[in-house]
Amino acid sequence: MSETLHFAEHRLQEMALLFMAIVYTLRIRWLLRFPAGKERQAPSGSRMITSKQGILNSWLNVAKPWAMESTRTRPFFYAQFVIFHLGVVASIGLSFVIPYLPSLLQSPLLVRLLQISIGAACLVGIIRMVRRLSVPVMRKISSPDDYFSLTLLTVWFFFAMLAVPNETAQGESILLIYFTLTAFFLIYVPFSKISHYLYYPFTRYYLGKTMARRGVLPQIRG
Amino acid sequence: MVTENRSYNAQKVIERLAKKVNRQMAGSLAACVHCGMCTQSCHYVLANPDDPTFAPAYKADRIRRLFKRHLDWTGRIIPWWVKAGSVYTDEELAELMDTVFGKCTNCRRCTLNCPMGVDLAVVNRMARGLLVSVGVMPEGVAVVSKDQWEIGNQMGVLKEDYLETLDWMSEELQQELKDPAVGIPIDKFDCEVVYSINPREVKYDPRSIADAAKIFHFAEENWTMPSEGWDMTNFGLFSGDDDLGGAVARRLYEKVEDLRGKKLVISECGHGYRSTRCEGPNWAKYDVPFEMESSVITMLRYIKEGRIKVDPSKNDISVTYHDSCNNARSCGMTEEPRELLSYVVKDFREMHPNRAENYCCTGGGGAMSMSEYTPRRLKSAVVKADQLRATGAGVVVTSCHNCVDGLTDLIRHYKLGMQVTQLVNLVANALVIEERVAIPVEIVPEVTAAGSLAGRKILVVDDEPDILTFFASVLADNGAEVIEAREGQEALLKARSEKPDLVTLDISMPGQDGGKVFEALRRDPDLALTPVCIITGRPELRRLIYDRPVPPPDGYLDKPVNEETLLLNVKKILKVV
Ligand code: SF4
Numbered sequence A: 001m002s003e004t005l006h007f008a009e010h011r012l013q014e015m016a017l018l019f020m021a022i023v024y025t026l027r028i029r030w031l032l033r034f035p036a037g038k039e040r041q042a043p044s045g046s047r048m049i050t051s052k053q054g055i056l057n058s059w060l061n062v063a064k065p066w067a068m069e070s071t072r073t074r075p076f077f078y079a080q081f082v083i084f085h086l087g088v089v090a091s092i093g094l095s096f097v098i099p100y101l102p103s104l105l106q107s108p109l110l111v112r113l114l115q116i117s118i119g120a121a122c123l124v125g126i127i128r129m130v131r132r133l134s135v136p137v138m139r140k141i142s143s144p145d146d147y148f149s150l151t152l153l154t155v156w157f158f159f160a161m162l163a164v165p166n167e168t169a170q171g172e173s174i175l176l177i178y179f180t181l182t183a184f185f186l187i188y189v190p191f192s193k194i195s196h197y198l199y200y201p202f203t204r205y206y207l208g209k210t211m212a213r214r215g216v217l218p219q220i221r222g
Numbered sequence B: 001m002v003t004e005n006r007s008y009n010a011q012k013v014i015e016r017l018a019k020k021v022n023r024q025m026a027g028s029l030a031a032c033v034h035c036g037m038c039t040q041s042c043h044y045v046l047a048n049p050d051d052p053t054f055a056p057a058y059k060a061d062r063i064r065r066l067f068k069r070h071l072d073w074t075g076r077i078i079p080w081w082v083k084a085g086s087v088y089t090d091e092e093l094a095e096l097m098d099t100v101f102g103k104c105t106n107c108r109r110c111t112l113n114c115p116m117g118v119d120l121a122v123v124n125r126m127a128r129g130l131l132v133s134v135g136v137m138p139e140g141v142a143v144v145s146k147d148q149w150e151i152g153n154q155m156g157v158l159k160e161d162y163l164e165t166l167d168w169m170s171e172e173l174q175q176e177l178k179d180p181a182v183g184i185p186i187d188k189f190d191c192e193v194v195y196s197i198n199p200r201e202v203k204y205d206p207r208s209i210a211d212a213a214k215i216f217h218f219a220e221e222n223w224t225m226p227s228e229g230w231d232m233t234n235f236g237l238f239s240g241d242d243d244l245g246g247a248v249a250r251r252l253y254e255k256v257e258d259l260r261g262k263k264l265v266i267s268e269c270g271h272g273y274r275s276t277r278c279e280g281p282n283w284a285k286y287d288v289p290f291e292m293e294s295s296v297i298t299m300l301r302y303i304k305e306g307r308i309k310v311d312p313s314k315n316d317i318s319v320t321y322h323d324s325c326n327n328a329r330s331c332g333m334t335e336e337p338r339e340l341l342s343y344v345v346k347d348f349r350e351m352h353p354n355r356a357e358n359y360c361c362t363g364g365g366g367a368m369s370m371s372e373y374t375p376r377r378l379k380s381a382v383v384k385a386d387q388l389r390a391t392g393a394g395v396v397v398t399s400c401h402n403c404v405d406g407l408t409d410l411i412r413h414y415k416l417g418m419q420v421t422q423l424v425n426l427v428a429n430a431l432v433i434e435e436r437v438a439i440p441v442e443i444v445p446e447v448t449a450a451g452s453l454a455g456r457k458i459l460v461v462d463d464e465p466d467i468l469t470f471f472a473s474v475l476a477d478n479g480a481e482v483i484e485a486r487e488g489q490e491a492l493l494k495a496r497s498e499k500p501d502l503v504t505l506d507i508s509m510p511g512q513d514g515g516k517v518f519e520a521l522r523r524d525p526d527l528a529l530t531p532v533c534i535i536t537g538r539p540e541l542r543r544l545i546y547d548r549p550v551p552p553p554d555g556y557l558d559k560p561v562n563e564e565t566l567l568l569n570v571k572k573i574l575k576v577v
């Protein structure tokens, strides 16, 4: 392994992670500076759901496609969401496996699984980009950051998929691109919409808490 | 701090933004990923598929851009990258007003369909509040807010009119039940129930007050209505003005405390229930020491406790139920109305989607008071119309006065031929009244029901021939002598020559408008005491009347007016029982 690749796999990643952690901390501090509204109303609704249950239920919303009409009626879209986010987990995980647990990648099955998962995510990235460019509403609501973030992830998936076997015999360029992109990704994330997973716990916490107190969530369907 | 040149109002909006945004809103403003999942959940989008400006995320972005530009550092550093932006001119504020008031009913349907938990409705309400704070709002919103601030209720009902209506309904009940003990207690201390209502009930639907009184009577409830602070509606919810919201809620809570009431029962109204029961304590920063309950829950309790008996066969109709957004999506009241319906009707047909997934009646969020958006509202109502039609029911029941108006309007527009009613009417109608030995009482009505307007001369003034003919025939069919006038000058001449007992006066007419005619009538010594009932399709025009330095009109009706409402109000003004 060249020094450059070693640097890209270790120091670069560590610096990027540290940077991301600092910016994230600042971001959370920024969010906490806004005062939280106080809830004085007595619980309403026909069921007694505690705030804790409501919050937990709201956080788990992501794994319950039946809970919302928007996901229940669009199974294909929900499947894309799952595939895309599994791809993110796999690609991030890969950036730790390669430098710290490379022996895992000696399993052809794992390599194949990771490649399928990340490849599928890459495909979903392309489908999403086509949708964003072709559906008028999506074009209307999209910002440069939306296009760039999606492109970045799709390209990153592509190189992650190629990087999975962790082979340097044919050259290191694929791995170098993958790790450089990962570092860039980590640095860029806090400034972009990709940081939504940082907000997810907040928004769903408050929505779950309020709506549980009011007996709205989890929804009763009929 | 951005220092570009701004209009005074734009500058104030930006300055106040920081104070308005709380953590929940900041989360909603920061978290949108522009995935578009919420798009199809909005009735405006479904009715306008080719117009992306109705998409919830797009509408939210009109507000989000300000947040990003002024409060979020990504937008401060690289605004164009995240579509951050500011407002500079009053025209831009007007555009924002068009979005937040005219393209969203704050129904919260998109909120429940957003995977990220972005609460657009709350953000939209916040933006409304910002605009209202600098006086940028549809005129109807300004008028109704003013009424609620100054007169104490959002329809400008004067205290004497309110008390007179309660009196009138008491008399009707006494007559109907032939029982002098029945009535509407006012300002009684230490009651189990203090009953609060929507001013619409006083103006257009006093029968629902009588129906509630009947139910309380047969349940042998110890109840009262307050003489003041009786309006449980709250325009602060619609205008985004938390100060108004807090003041209105506080007025009601303090009255209940003054009366030492144990429970506040809120009549059927979605936004009233939400404002009073859920949001009011927060706006008013008031820890409410008594219980609050929707009358739907009260009626259900009476049935379950055996305090009233009902017979569903008395309501021999096919009904469906429309969940008001505020009841279902903001207060979780979805099961109680259905359970209550199961006791009082036999033929119930569920609407789909329903409960928290139901579509807005399209009259929510104060839309009924913003006449400039009526065509847009009615276009978006096609979604609701399709839903209603698919049930095949003859009657739609809803626990919200706002929805009653919204649904009535769209049913007429889409010619669905359905009736709209509320649970209180169905429960009262289904009551099984056991024979009681009542002390005979002689109540002499001023005029008998048949031909009850006989001997009354009514001048109907309206420039729309259809309405003129409709009013004239309804009133004539009920025995009145009707004189017609199509414009202001003619109205004044006929009023002077015919000396009518009542004038029904349209406000917007070509030439001399209704406001001027009204003032002329009031200033004429021979006609000053002639009762006048104002009719208009545009609530914001109310100020043309109320701002005049003459005594207020005796009645007020918003178009469209149906036969029942017209007769009810005419009889009320003429004190015809
Ligand atoms: S569903 Fe939520 S995250 Fe997606 S566009 Fe709508 S508001 Fe934004």
Ligand code: SF4
Pocket (backbone or CB within 6 Å): B041, B042, B043, B044, B055, B056, B059, B103, B104, B105, B106, B107, B108, B109, B110, B111, B120, B121
């Ligand atoms: S709150 Fe209702 S009307 Fe407003 S954007 Fe969302 S779905 Fe549409």
